[in-house]
Amino acid sequence: MTQGQVAERMGSSTPSVARLKSGGGRARHSPSIATLRRYAEAVGCRLEIRLVPNA
Numbered sequence: 001m002t003q004g005q006v007a008e009r010m011g012s013s014t015p016s017v018a019r020l021k022s023g024g025g026r027a028r029h030s031p032s033i034a035t036l037r038r039y040a041e042a043v044g045c046r047l048e049i050r051l052v053p054n055a
Contacts, residue, residue: 001043003017003018003021004017006039006042006043009041009042009043010038010039010041010042011038012038017039020035020039033047033049
């Protein structure tokens with residue numbers, strides 16, 4: 001799937017998807033959980049966030 005297709009499914013722009021995949025823009029902004037959830041849904045996945053105790 002192209003970044004353009006992912007962006008369309010997310011209701012976003014291709015450059016924003018490219019920034020998300022590359023790890024941020026000039027300001028190294030961390031994406032929100034909502035954005036990560038929309039990305040996951042666009043690519044046919046679900047988002048899981050876990051806290052795992054240190055062994």
